[in-house]
Amino acid sequence: APREVVAPRGEAPLVDGRLDDPCWQGGAWSGEFTVLDLPERQAPVQTAFKVRHDGRRLFVTARLDEPRLGEVVAKVTERDGKVYNDDALEVTIDSDADQVDHFHFAVNSLGTVFDSHVRQGGQVRTTEWNAAVEAKASRGEGFWSVELAVPLADLALNGHSRGAWGFNVARERQAGGQTELSTYAPLTAGFHQPSQFARLTLEQADLERYLWQIKSPYGREVSEADGGLRLTARTYLLNQTGRFRFFRLTASLRGAGGESSQAVTNGLDAEQGKELTLMVPLKAPGPQVLTLTLSDRASGETWAVHQDVVELSYTPLALTLTSPSYRNTVYATQRLTKVAGRVACGLPVEALAGKRLEITLCQGTAGLGSVAVTKVERETAFSLPLPALPPGAYEIRAELRAGQETLHRASAPLRVVPPSAVETRLDERGVLTINGRPTLVFGWFSTPPEEYAAIREQGCNALVDYNAQWRQPEEQKKLLDEVQAAGLKVTFYPYPKPAMLRDDAFAKPLSPEEALLLRENVRRWKDHPAVLAWYLADEPELRPALPQRLQQIYELIAEEDPYHPCIMLNDSMTGVRKYAFAADILMPDPYPLFLKNGLAARGLEYTTQFMKTVAESTGGWRGAWVTPQAFNYGDYGRLNNRAPTLTELRNQWYQAVVAGATGALWYTWSHVANYSHLRLGMPFLARESRLLEPWILALGSGGAVPFAPEEAPLHTALRQVDGVPVLFAVSTGTTPLEAELSLPAGSGSAWHVISEGRQVTARDGKLRDRFEPYAVHLYTLDAALAGRP
Structure with a gap:
């Protein structure tokens, strides 16, 4: 059973880091911290805490024992700096106990605060989220202490917040000369495990006025208005407070260009919801913090605050091709008879009246066909005939016209490529096709050549090779020949030498010298029939890699080799979003972390969360594969872990299939021989998947079943x-x-x-x-x- 914490109601303390306020004098301390990942072992240096509230704010104070007080690490002084690398106290609050989203606060001995909104079971965090938090720290004889105050309005309370919350207090201790991690809730696999949090009960808490649901703004559009730019978006507000309330909802933007806001007033009855339109002046395009503040219309008391980080851009006219949908390229196996796309216009709707769009297929200055659209909307679909064209470079141009005057222009390249002996591409659904045939990719990371025949017999058709950059050309050709002889395909790094994979290289733009070497290496191998795809990066967010570099690499390879896609592997949903447009196929590795004598530490639905992020980040215009966990993290030194069972292997894969995955490259073959569920279960799963290949690839042929x-x-x-x-x-x-x-x-x-x-x-x-x-x-x-x- 989870541990229990009670927060009595009382007078607010003076937040100064000391423990002398009247509200802290009564009641027992909560303590007995255990070592992270070792819930049976008490932390050698202990921590104790108390929690209180006054109906408006939640207060946490903690006493952190420290026999080496002079060695306490306290370097970070800026808000949202890496406080957790110092000696620090961490507080995590899951205010509706949904075990998915929670709020994270860290305070060091200087009183410096890091806070973030952590979502999707602990895997995505928004550090730009800032609560109106107050924190102070102090030192005593043999200990240091913290006081933290968090407004209830910042904690996204809703109708599920009336009961106990998820809650934990944890500690990073550096003063002993090495990092010691301890926790009140007996956690495994990291501090952000909301399913394992303790339960927090707020006594005598009147929370009703805080109980609202605010949906993240959607339908965001940037357009010209009043001589500047304006964001128009919608949100949905649900009143779960139990009675009718008048409110004011203020939307504000904060970015490099400054701040702006706009408010609307309205009223909602109990359990009534309403879609509200927001229109906020935009000072300058770029990343913004979009904050929605809900308050009492009469008193101004804040009831709820919702924050999102958004990227807002403005283009008067933007052209996107939808057919051909892959790389704006026409392939021999497609037999397209038309080009289709859409034109997005950022002008006000009233400014589009009487205008027309001219869409033209061009090669250089020569027009090869055009179509006029007389009803121009904010987003306008078009199609025009595609004649039989010889291979070459073409262009689709869009012009917004008033009479004979051209107001705005946009264009997109169109490429026609000749037939190839092996044409590997994605179709309009993101499904891989080889010479026009839809193909389910199912295989392994790091399979040695002596096992190629075995995995092929089981139903596998692909593998990932990590080591091409270390081999001499003759060694790499030998491996590719062996892959081909076994009837398999392989994806590998396109980099000709290991130096191009180093962290320092990935942090810089692609140099002309690197581009030349990369181009030569792609040319060397692109025609080998064993090549499946180019493996651009493995978890680039952990380096972190410069997005510009990966975009440069992707564009170079796409230009040099139109017949093989590029793959990106990410280990976080933030990484998926960050690098989504630097590859054709997004292949996350949502490892659930299977625990000894337990289930999945992260929750098995982690796979679905990742695959939905892939679809949302790309609008469905990229391929979606997955790298499920088929290994034991314990073999890499992580305590209390195990390999997945056949049930868990099958669940990971078919979860991904339901969410739109059309390929799986499992990590990793080297563990298969050690575990019976992998050794016996994976051949069964490969055969079953091959049997169901047509249905796995039949995206769009049905839908979810209620x-x-x-x-x-x-x-x-x-x-x-x-x-x-x-x-x-x-x-x-x-x-x-x-x-x-x-x-x-x-x-x-x-x-x-x-x-x-x-x-x-x-x-x-x-x-x-x-x-x-x-x-x-x-x-x-x-x-x-x-x-x-």
Whole structure:
């Protein structure tokens, strides 16, 4: 059971870091901190804390024992600096106990504060988020102390905040000469594990006025207005306070150009929601902190604050091609007869009246065809005939005109390439095609040549090789020949020497000398039939890599080799967003971290969160693959870890499939022989995936299937191929679940469960089944399909 913390209501302390306020004199201290990752071991140097509230703010004070007070590390003085690298106290608050989002505060012995909004189970953090927090620190005999005050309005309270919250206090100790990490809640696999937090109860807390839900602003558009720029966006506000309230909602932007704001007033009854339109002057394009502040219309008391970091840009006219959808390139296997796209216009709607768009296909100064659009909107779709063109460079140009006057121009390149012996590209759905045939990629990292035949026999068709940059050309050719002979494909780094992979190299733009070497290396190998794709970067956010460099590398390779895509692997959702447009295929590695005598430390739904981030970050215009965890982190020194079971392997993969993944390269083959679930389970999963390849790749042929209970941790997708349905249903729940799936009208009743040898009968359009923890059920109406080995 989680540990319990109680916060009595009382008079607010003077926040000065001392422990002499009346509110701190009564009640017991909470302590008995344990070592991170070793919940059975008491921390050698202890910490104790108390929590109070006054109905407006939450107060935390802590006494941190320190036998080496003179060695306390206290270097960071700037807000949101790396306070956690000093001796520091950390406080984490999950104010609605959803075990997904939480707020993180760290304070060092100087009183310097780091705070962030941590989302998606601990994997994405926004450090630009700043609460109106107050913190002070002090020193005593053999200890140092902290007082922290956090406004309740900054903690995103909602209707689920009436009960106990998730809460923890942790500590980084550096004074002993090495980093010692300890925690009140017995955590494993890091401090940001909200599913393992303690429970915090606020006594005599009247929280009702703070209970609102504010949706992150959506539909954001930047346009010209009143002689400048303006952001228009929408948000949805839900009143969960229990009664009618008048409010003021103030939207503000803070960026390099300064600050601006705009307010709207309105009223909402209990459980009533409303979409509100926000219009805020934009001082200058670029990154902005967008803050929504909800307050009492009469008194001005702040009830809720919501912050987002957004990138706002303005272009009067922007042209995007949607066909061809991949690299703006026409391939021999496509047989396209038209070019299609959309033109986005940043001018006010009223300024578009009477205007027209001229869309022209050009080569140099020669026009090869055009179309006029007389109804111009903020976003205008177009298409124009594509004649049979010889290979070469072309351009699609868009002009916004008033009469004969051209007001704005935009363009996009169009490339026509000749046929190739091996044409590997993505189709309009982001599915990999090889010579026009959609292909499911399923394979491994780091498979040695002597195992190529074995993985091919199991149903694998690809591998990742980490070491091309270390080999001489003749050695690399030998490996590629062996891959080809085994009927496999390989992705590897395009870099001709290891120096181009060093952290210091990745931190700088691509030099002309590096570009020349890279171009020569791509030319050397691009025509080898074993090449699947170029592996651009492995977890570049950890270096961190300069996005400009990766963009340069991607564009160089795309120019030099139109016949093979580029892959990017990320280990954080922030990294996915940061580098999304420097590759054709995004392949995150959302490792759940499987615990001994336990389940997944991060929650198994971590895979879905990553894959949704891939789709959201690219608008669906990139390929989505995944690198699931098929290894034991304990073999790398992480305590209390284990390898995944077959159930967990299958769950990771089909979760990704439901979320749109069309390929998997598993990490890593070197662990397979050590664990029976990997050794025996992965061949089964490879064969099953190959059997279901047409349905896995049939993106857009169906959709999610509704289920009950609605809050169940289920992930569903119905796919159709030649009239045969396959329903993917994946549970990320940690307890058994009885679920009811609502089938489309006209569906049959006899559903066979693939690989399970059983049948479930649908009644009244409902399919009822039981899901054990992490269970995957694959249903079909085709008995022959379900019965295949």
